[in-house]
Amino acid sequence: MLTIGSLARKTGTKVQTIRYYEQIGLMPEPGRTEGGQRRYGDDELDRLAFIRHARQLGFSLEAIRELLDLSDHPHRPCLEADAIARRQLKQVEQRLARLEALRIELQRMVHECSGGQTADCRVLEVLRDHSECLTDHDEIGA
Amino acid sequence: MLTIGSLARKTGTKVQTIRYYEQIGLMPEPGRTEGGQRRYGDDELDRLAFIRHARQLGFSLEAIRELLDLSDHPHRPCLEADAIARRQLKQVEQRLARLEALRIELQRMVHECSGGQTADCRVLEVLRDHSECLTDHDEIGA
DNA sequence: GGTTGAACCTCTAGTAGCTTGAGGGTGTAA
DNA sequence: TTACACCCTCAAGCTACTAGAGGTTCAACC
Numbered sequence: 001m002l003t004i005g006s007l008a009r010k011t012g013t014k015v016q017t018i019r020y021y022e023q024i025g026l027m028p029e030p031g032r033t034e035g036g037q038r039r040y041g042d043d044e045l046d047r048l049a050f051i052r053h054a055r056q057l058g059f060s061l062e063a064i065r066e067l068l069d070l071s072d073h074p075h076r077p078c079l080e081a082d083a084i085a086r087r088q089l090k091q092v093e094q095r096l097a098r099l100e101a102l103r104i105e106l107q108r109m110v111h112e113c114s115g116g117q118t119a120d121c122r123v124l125e126v127l128r129d130h131s132e133c134l135t136d137h138d139e140i141g142a
Numbered sequence: 143m144l145t146i147g148s149l150a151r152k153t154g155t156k157v158q159t160i161r162y163y164e165q166i167g168l169m170p171e172p173g174r175t176e177g178g179q180r181r182y183g184d185d186e187l188d189r190l191a192f193i194r195h196a197r198q199l200g201f202s203l204e205a206i207r208e209l210l211d212l213s214d215h216p217h218r219p220c221l222e223a224d225a226i227a228r229r230q231l232k233q234v235e236q237r238l239a240r241l242e243a244l245r246i247e248l249q250r251m252v253h254e255c256s257g258g259q260t261a262d263c264r265v266l267e268v269l270r271d272h273s274e275c276l277t278d279h280d281e282i283g284a
Numbered sequence: 285g286g287t288t289g290a291a292c293c294t295c296t297a298g299t300a301g302c303t304t305g306a307g308g309g310t311g312t313a314a
Numbered sequence: 315t316t317a318c319a320c321c322c323t324c325a326a327g328c329t330a331c332t333a334g335a336g337g338t339t340c341a342a343c344c
Contacts, residue, residue, distance in 0.1 A: 003340095005291060015292085020331060035339045037292055046270070054269050057244055061330070067269065074261035081265045082255045089248040092241055099238050102199055106231040113224045119216035123223045127196050127209065128188070145311095147320065157321085162302060177310045179321055203301070 002040040011048045018048065026051060026065060059088055143173075144182040153190045160190065168193060168203060168210070201230055 008015045021027040027048060030038045047068070054064045063084050070081045105126070112122040150157045163169040169190060172180045189210070196206045205226050212223045247268070254264040 003291075014332075016332060017330085019293095024330095033292095033339080035292085037339065050269050055330090057248060057269075067266065070260050070263070071266045071270070074259060076260050078255065078260040078263035078265065081260060081263050082252065085248060085252050085255070085265045089245065089252055092245045092248060096238065096241050096245060099234055099241065103231065103234045103238060106199060106227060106234060110224065110227050110231055113220065113227070115224065116220060117216060118212050118218050118220040118223060121212075121220035121223050123220065123227045124209065124213050127192050127199075128213070145320075156303080158303065159301085161322095166301095175310080175321095177321085179310065197301090 002045065004038045004040070007040045007045060007048065010045060011052050013048060013052055021048070021051065024061070026061060026068070057088065058092060059084070063088065144187065146180045146182070149182045149187060149190065152187060153194050155190060155194055163190070163193065166203070168207060199230065200234060201226070205230065 002010070004015050004018055007013075008018060018027065022029060027044065030040050030044060032038060050068065050071070051064055054067060055061075059067065066084060067081060070076065070078070109123045109126045118124060144152070146157050146160055149155070150160060160169065164171060169186065172182050172186060174180060192210065192213070193206055196209060197203075201209065208226060209223060212218065212220070251265045251268045254268075260266060
């Protein structure tokens with residue numbers, strides 16, 4: 001039986017995050033000691049590891065909820081899980097492309113900075129003049 | 143004189159976002175009509191364009207606040223602006239590296255999906271088994 | 285058995301960067 | 315004058331946590 005603290009250490013999660021996952025129904029309510037402290041078994045450890053791994057891959061909590069649901073029903077077709085993963089892959093690829101464009105623009109800004117006064121600063125100038133911008137209009141929340 | 147709506151259209155911003163920027167002091171309080179509606183001039187247009195461009199490049203609102211401040215003082219040395227841009231570039235490069243690792247892992251998951259039942263689903267299996275994971279433990283909030 | 289101290293508990297509020305909604309007022313063209 | 319698109323404020327909601335206050339429990343040591 002694991003305390004919440006050791007479960008946290010084993011999975012690289014913060015204690016509060018585990019309680020948060022329980023609160024939003026992603027983790028089940030665990031057993032408790034007489035004094036009211038949570039105690040976890042291996043099932044919960046696996047489930048939390050699954051969640052954390054999926055989070056590291058950038059899946060949203062909602063996507064993870066779906067994936068866990070699929071994982072609980074081993075005889076359903078796996079098309080859905082595949083679709084979720086493909087969606088995620090597409091998002092990652094889009095983010096990569098945008099970040100790459102940003103990197104190029106930032107690098108250009110930085111390389112051209114002459115180190116003089118802000119009046120001549122290339123960084124500020126580029127930000128001021130959108131016409132030199134390589135990126136599209138829509139990308140912000142990356 | 144621009145209404146808030148036309149300013150929004152010109153800069154690709156939402157009306158509410160402009161009011162939000164005003165609320166947190168990033169945009170100045172504009173003039174108003176007798177009826178209390180906001181009216182903007184070219185200075186505000188430039189400032190908002192600057193903000194949006196910087197946001198597209200991934201700068202935080204706090205960083206933008208600093209950049210705007212520097213931009214308002216043309217005779218100060220531009221080292222600070224340069225430092226902010228370099229910091230941003232570094233972050234972008236780190237994110238790129240992590241996203242690339244994620245892309246590889248996701249692609250592997252998706253390519254190995256056989257399209258059968260969830261019991262044999264490669265996507266779920268990979269998520270379950272962290273030992274095959276290529277990524278480090280720390281990355282989540284990307 | 286008593287005492288310590290780390291780890292646990294609940295609850296509330298805060299973070300970034302907006303977005304949405306309710307409920308109502310304004311500006312302009314026909 | 316009437317229609318209606320646009321504007322106003324204020325409050326709450328979003329994701330995915332994180333931090334803190336104020337109090338309780340567990341396990342080890344003496």
